[in-house]
Amino acid sequence: MSDNRRRFLKLGVTLGSVLTGCNRAKSPTAELDDEGPKRLGKPLSEYGERSSFETVKRSTPTGKNLEIGATRTPLQECYGVITPSSLHFERHHSGVPEIDPAQHRLLIHGMVDRPLVFTVEELKRLPSVSRVHFVECAGNSGSEWGPKTAPNVQNSHGLASCSEWTGVPLAILLEEAGVQAGAKWLVAEGADPCKMSRSLPIQKALDDILVVYAQNGEAIRPAQGYPLRLMVPGWEGNINVKWLRRIKVSAEPFYTKDETSKYTELMPDGKARIFTFEMDAKSVITYPSGGQKLLKPGFHEIRGLAWSGRGRIEKVEVSADGGKVWTAAKLQEPRHSKAFTPFRLPWTWDGGEAALMSRSTDETGYVQPPVEELIAVRGLNSNYHNNAIKTWKVHPDGSVTNA
Amino acid sequence: MSDNRRRFLKLGVTLGSVLTGCNRAKSPTAELDDEGPKRLGKPLSEYGERSSFETVKRSTPTGKNLEIGATRTPLQECYGVITPSSLHFERHHSGVPEIDPAQHRLLIHGMVDRPLVFTVEELKRLPSVSRVHFVECAGNSGSEWGPKTAPNVQNSHGLASCSEWTGVPLAILLEEAGVQAGAKWLVAEGADPCKMSRSLPIQKALDDILVVYAQNGEAIRPAQGYPLRLMVPGWEGNINVKWLRRIKVSAEPFYTKDETSKYTELMPDGKARIFTFEMDAKSVITYPSGGQKLLKPGFHEIRGLAWSGRGRIEKVEVSADGGKVWTAAKLQEPRHSKAFTPFRLPWTWDGGEAALMSRSTDETGYVQPPVEELIAVRGLNSNYHNNAIKTWKVHPDGSVTNA
Numbered sequence: 001m002s003d004n005r006r007r008f009l010k011l012g013v014t015l016g017s018v019l020t021g022c023n024r025a026k027s028p029t030a031e032l033d034d035e036g037p038k039r040l041g042k043p044l045s046e047y048g049e050r051s052s053f054e055t056v057k058r059s060t061p062t063g064k065n066l067e068i069g070a071t072r073t074p075l076q077e078c079y080g081v082i083t084p085s086s087l088h089f090e091r092h093h094s095g096v097p098e099i100d101p102a103q104h105r106l107l108i109h110g111m112v113d114r115p116l117v118f119t120v121e122e123l124k125r126l127p128s129v130s131r132v133h134f135v136e137c138a139g140n141s142g143s144e145w146g147p148k149t150a151p152n153v154q155n156s157h158g159l160a161s162c163s164e165w166t167g168v169p170l171a172i173l174l175e176e177a178g179v180q181a182g183a184k185w186l187v188a189e190g191a192d193p194c195k196m197s198r199s200l201p202i203q204k205a206l207d208d209i210l211v212v213y214a215q216n217g218e219a220i221r222p223a224q225g226y227p228l229r230l231m232v233p234g235w236e237g238n239i240n241v242k243w244l245r246r247i248k249v250s251a252e253p254f255y256t257k258d259e260t261s262k263y264t265e266l267m268p269d270g271k272a273r274i275f276t277f278e279m280d281a282k283s284v285i286t287y288p289s290g291g292q293k294l295l296k297p298g299f300h301e302i303r304g305l306a307w308s309g310r311g312r313i314e315k316v317e318v319s320a321d322g323g324k325v326w327t328a329a330k331l332q333e334p335r336h337s338k339a340f341t342p343f344r345l346p347w348t349w350d351g352g353e354a355a356l357m358s359r360s361t362d363e364t365g366y367v368q369p370p371v372e373e374l375i376a377v378r379g380l381n382s383n384y385h386n387n388a389i390k391t392w393k394v395h396p397d398g399s400v401t402n403a
Numbered sequence: 404m405s406d407n408r409r410r411f412l413k414l415g416v417t418l419g420s421v422l423t424g425c426n427r428a429k430s431p432t433a434e435l436d437d438e439g440p441k442r443l444g445k446p447l448s449e450y451g452e453r454s455s456f457e458t459v460k461r462s463t464p465t466g467k468n469l470e471i472g473a474t475r476t477p478l479q480e481c482y483g484v485i486t487p488s489s490l491h492f493e494r495h496h497s498g499v500p501e502i503d504p505a506q507h508r509l510l511i512h513g514m515v516d517r518p519l520v521f522t523v524e525e526l527k528r529l530p531s532v533s534r535v536h537f538v539e540c541a542g543n544s545g546s547e548w549g550p551k552t553a554p555n556v557q558n559s560h561g562l563a564s565c566s567e568w569t570g571v572p573l574a575i576l577l578e579e580a581g582v583q584a585g586a587k588w589l590v591a592e593g594a595d596p597c598k599m600s601r602s603l604p605i606q607k608a609l610d611d612i613l614v615v616y617a618q619n620g621e622a623i624r625p626a627q628g629y630p631l632r633l634m635v636p637g638w639e640g641n642i643n644v645k646w647l648r649r650i651k652v653s654a655e656p657f658y659t660k661d662e663t664s665k666y667t668e669l670m671p672d673g674k675a676r677i678f679t680f681e682m683d684a685k686s687v688i689t690y691p692s693g694g695q696k697l698l699k700p701g702f703h704e705i706r707g708l709a710w711s712g713r714g715r716i717e718k719v720e721v722s723a724d725g726g727k728v729w730t731a732a733k734l735q736e737p738r739h740s741k742a743f744t745p746f747r748l749p750w751t752w753d754g755g756e757a758a759l760m761s762r763s764t765d766e767t768g769y770v771q772p773p774v775e776e777l778i779a780v781r782g783l784n785s786n787y788h789n790n791a792i793k794t795w796k797v798h799p800d801g802s803v804t805n806a
Contacts, residue, residue, distance in 0.1 A: 080568075218490065
C-alpha cells in the first residue's frame with residue numbers, strides 16, 4: 001500500500017514555492033480569502049435536485065415506440081452499492097402508467113381461504129422490512145454472446161441496478177389469506193396496459209419475496225412500479241412485477257405470454273428452458289471499462305460490481321493479463337445477500353496492452369464462467385442469462401475497448 | 404408473531420362471495436382483464452423523477468433570507484437506512500453555491516512537506532471507499548429542551564439524514580502531502596461565500612475522515628457540497644464541510660467564527676464547551692409520531708431510527724407506557740457504524756392513552772438519557788447536542804402529539 005501511495009503524488013500538483021510562506025500568514029485562513037464566490041448561493045428547497053453540471057444519464061432506446069424498451073444504468077459513473085433511483089434501469093412493455101396510490105389496490109385470491117384486497121396505506125401499516133437487492137433483466141449482457149459490440153459497460157451490463165427496498169413480506173399476506181392445500185404456484189400481475197404477469201413457485205414467496213412500496217428511502221419511482229412492486233430477490237428482473245395489482249394462488253404455473261413467448265432459452269437441441277429464475281453469479285469491471293481513457297501509466301484503482309441471485313458474493317478475482325494471473329480484489333463491506341457488491345483493486349498500469357477481467361464466486365461456491373463454457377452448454381440461440389466473465393482491453397494510448 | 408398476524412386480517416377487505424368463482428374462470432387471468440389502463444404509459448427517460456402524486460418534502464424556513472437556514476428531512480415518511488438525497492436536510496450559512504467541478508480545486512497545505520492541489524477528477528482516481536453514515540446538525544432537537552413545541556418528528560429530529568458516501572480517505576491525501584512533526588489540527592474550509600470553516604484534530608483524519616464526491620450512488624447533490632465534501636463520521640454536521648476547497652494542517656485549532664460564535668455550549672457555570680464533536684447515541688420513533696393518526700386499535704408496527712457518533716447501535720428499547728416497561732425492538736441488519744439503524748416492534752394499541760418512547764444503546768455501552776439528566780448537567784443555556792429520549796403521546800382518538 002505504501003508503494004502505491006507514493007505513486008499518487010504524480011496526480012496532485014505540488015505547489016512548492018508558491019505557498020512556502022503560508023504558515024507565516026497572520027490569519028490562518030487569510031491567504032485565500034479573496035477567492036471564491038462573493039454573493040449568496042441558491043436558496044434552500046423542498047425537494048433537491050442534482051447539479052446542473054451533471055449530465056450522467058440512462059441510455060435510451062431510439063426506436064419509434066419510446067414507451068417500449070429499456071434504458072440502461074451508467075454503471076461506469078455510479079458509486080457504491082446504491083444505484084440512484086433516477087438512474088435505475090427501466091424495461092417496460094407498455095410504458096409507465098401513472099397510478100394514483102389512493103385508488104390502487106392489491107388483490108390476493110385464487111386457492112386461498114380468504115381473498116383479500118389491500119390499499120397501499122394498509123400495506124404500509126403491516127410488519128415491514130428493508131433490504132438491499134439488485135434487479136437484473138434476464139436479457140442483460142445479451143450483446144456479449146458473440147462479437148462484442150457494446151461500446152461500454154452501460155450498454156453491456158447496464159440492465160442491472162441495486163436499491164434498498166422496503167415493504168411487507170409476501171409470506172405474511174399469504175398467511176393472512178390462508179393458502180389452501182395443493183397450492184404450489186402464484187401469478188403476479190401488473191397494472192400496466194399489457195398486464196405483465198409471471199408465474200412463481202409459492203415456496204419462493206414463503207422464503208423472501210416482498211411487496212415493496214419504497215425504494216432508497218422514499219416511494220418507489222413510477223418507472224420501478226409505483227406504488228407497489230413485487231421484489232423477488234435474486235430472480236430475473238421481469239419477475240419483479242411492477243405496478244403490482246394482483247397475486248393469484250394456484251396449483252400450476254400459468255404459462256403467461258411473458259414466460260412463454262419471452263424469457264425462455266432455446267437450447268441447442270431445440271428444446272427451450274423455461275422458468276430459469278435465478279440470476280447466476282456475475283461481475284464486471286466498471287473502471288477501466290469500454291470508452292474510458294487512462295490518462296497515464298502508474299496507479300489506477302480497478303473498480304467493479306459483483307452480484308449473485310443465490311446469496312452473498314464471497315470472492316472476486318481480477319486479472320490484468322487476460323486470465324493468466326488472478327488476484328483477489330477487496331470487497332466492500334457489509335456484503336448484502338443478492339445485492340451489488342463493489343470490489344476494488346490497486347493496479348499499476350505499465351503503459352502496455354492489458355486485458356482486464358473479473359471473476360466472482362458466490363457463497364454457494366458457484367464460479368462465474370468464461371463465455372465459451374456458457375456457449376458449450378447453451379449454444380447461441382438465446383440471449384438470456386449471460387453471466388460470463390467480461391474482458392476489457394486497454395491499449396497503449398490509454399483507450400479501453402470491449403474485447 | 405402468529406397472534407399479531409391474525410390481527411392483520413382486519414386491515415385487508417375480504418372479498419368473500421364476490422370472488423368465489425374465480426378459480427373456475429377459464430383463463431386464469433381473465434376475471435380482471437377488463438380493468439386497468441388501456442393506453443400506453445409514459446415513455447422511458449434519461450433521468451427519472453418521482454410520481455406526481457408524491458408530495459413528501461423538506462420543511463423550509465420562512466424567514467426573509469431563504470439562502471440561510473435549514474430544511475428538515477421528513478423522517479416520518481422515509482424508509483430504511485438511506486435518506487433520499489432529495490430529502491437530505493440542509494443547513495446553509497450563505498446559500499448553495501453553483502460550482503463547476505472542472506474548475507474546482509482542493510488545496511492541502513500548512514504544516515506539510517508538499518502542499519498539494521487536486522482536481523475532482525484526480526481525487527476520483529485515488530483509492531476509494533463507500534460507507535453509510537448519518538449527518539446530524541448539532542442543533543437537531545433544539546426544540547426539545549423545554550416545552551415541546553415541535554408538532555412532528557420532522558421538526559423535532561429532521562436535521563439528521565443518512566447516505567452512502569463515496570470518496571478518498573483523507574489519511575491518504577495527508578500521507579501524500581507529508582504531515583510535519585508537531586501538526587495536531589487541521590482546518591477545513593468550504594467554497595461558499597461565507598467560507599464556512601472548522602478545526603478538527605488530525606487524529607480523526609487519520610482514523611476515518613473521507614473527502615467524498617458521491618452520495619447514494621451519484622455525484623453529491625449541490626445542497627450537500629457538490630463537488631466535494633468532508634465526511635467526518637459521527638461528528639456534528641457543521642464539521643462535515645461542504646463545497647470543500649481547502650485543508651490546512653497546523654499545530655493548534657483555528658478558533659474560526661463557526662466554532663466560537665456558534666456550535667459551542669454555554670454551561671450553567673458560565674463557561675462554554677467547545678469542540679464537542681461526537682454526536683451521542685440517540686433514537687426517535689417515527690411511527691406513531693406527532694401529527695400522525697392511528698386509524699383504529701389493534702396491531703401497529705412501531706418504527707423508528709437510532710444512531711450514534713461512536714459506532715454501532717447495539718440495542719433499542721421501546722416503551723409504550725412512558726418508561727415503566729421497556730421491550731427490545733428488532734434492529735435492521737446489517738447495522739452500519741455511525742449510521743441510521745432502523746428499528747421495529749409489533750405493538751397492539753388498546754385504544755387508550757399511550758406514551759411512546761425509545762432508548763438506544765451504542766456499542767460503547769452509552770445509553771441515551773432522559774432530558775432531565777441532560778439538563779441537570781448542561782442547564783438550558785445552549786441548544787446544541789440534545790440526544791434525549793423522545794416521548795410521543797397517543798390519545799384515545801388516535802391522534803399523536805409531542806409530549
